Amino acid sequence: MATATLLISCLDRKGLVAKIADWLFSHGGNILHADQHTDAIAGLFLMRVEWELDGFNLTRSEIIPAFAPLAETFDAQWEIHFSDHVRRIAIFVTKQDHCLYDLILRQRSGEIPATIPLVIGNHAELESVAHNFGINYHHLPITPETKEVQEAAQLALLQQYKIDLVVLAKYMQVLSPAFLAKFPQVINIHHSFLPAFPGANPYQRAYKRGVKIIGATAHYVTQDLDEGPIVEQDVIRVSHRDSVADLIRKGKDLERIVLARAVRLHLENRVLVYGSSANSGLNLRTVVFD
Structure with missing residues (x-):
């Protein structure tokens, strides 16, 4: 229906x-x-x-x-x-495969109502994962000197494959304002309960602070690093007995779940972004109609 x-x-x-x-x-x-x-x-x-x-x-x-x-x-x-209208997703990756596998398997099982015709990686490690599922993989290594050229190539691929949504599945690169101006429909998974521990190495910083919970956050990407409007979050308890490796292991489970929820909510048109510091006194935020 x-x-x-x-x-x-x-x-x-x-x-x-x-x-x-x-x-x-x-x-x-x-x-x-x-x-x-x-x-x-x-x-x-x-x-x-x-x-x-x-x-x-x-x-x-x-x-x-x-x-x-x-x-x-x-x-x-x-x-x-x-x-x-079945939307088309491109997944951006680096070397970690847990979110990539999870999204593909959920899409294949019908849990995520979309197609995944394209994976783009700045390293070659996950090419075999995409090919095992019959998904096109494009390896576009990025350095500070090549970033502008490679982002132009990424945008060309998004147009070629008629992509509606980009999902950053542990893509350890910052998208430029120029990229986001041309393609703003991007969801990222961050491995902390934002706004705590934005940026790099959040598990290591959480361990040093002796936190008792860790979290994961899926958000829309904006020009401000890890400050885009939040779509989904979750947490899990940890203890003083957990090492950094334990935090990472537990965090990966959360990352899979939170990212999948966020993508599904977006595809089911349940997320409404509103507000801005310029006209409402609020940062960009979301209402999620579940």
Whole structure:
């Protein structure tokens, strides 16, 4: 059963839910899921609503122009997604394979509703993993001197393979602002419970601080390192008996789970990013409609 999903944000006011529901009803829409949230600090209304396309009296190409006049009355930011549009993922890797294996296996089992036609690595170690699953692998080594050229090659590959989402599965490189300006749909997994221990070697720093929990964070990538809007997080308890190696081992389990959750939430159109320090007094953040 194909569905359409509307994600919308605007300044909060009375009657928004009623007006959106009435618009759907007027076109024969049967709502399957609806959820909304009001951020009182930002004064914003945020909503996700999903409805059946069967029986809806607008074609897919007619939905956006038909809804636009109503959205203009709210001065809203909004987007429409269709459940049967299978998106295409590119996975960026370095040498660690645990997140790569996990994403591929979940995709093959149907847990992640997407295709994975492309893996890009700045080292050659994981080429055999991709090839074992019939996935194209491109080795693009990066140095400070070659970064601009290699990122241009990466962008060309994303266009060639018609990629919708890039997942950084332990890709130990920082994407440049120029790259993100051209392709902003990027999810990263960071091996700590952000905002604690951003940047490199978080497990080593956590061990030195004697922490009692460690975590993993999946977030959208922005120009600010490890400060993008958070999609998913989780934690696990550790003790004084755990070595750095123990923290890394336990952390890898979390990284797999958190990254997979974040990718699935994104693909199911359950994440709405909003806010900015410039116009709302808030950093970019997310509402996750689960």
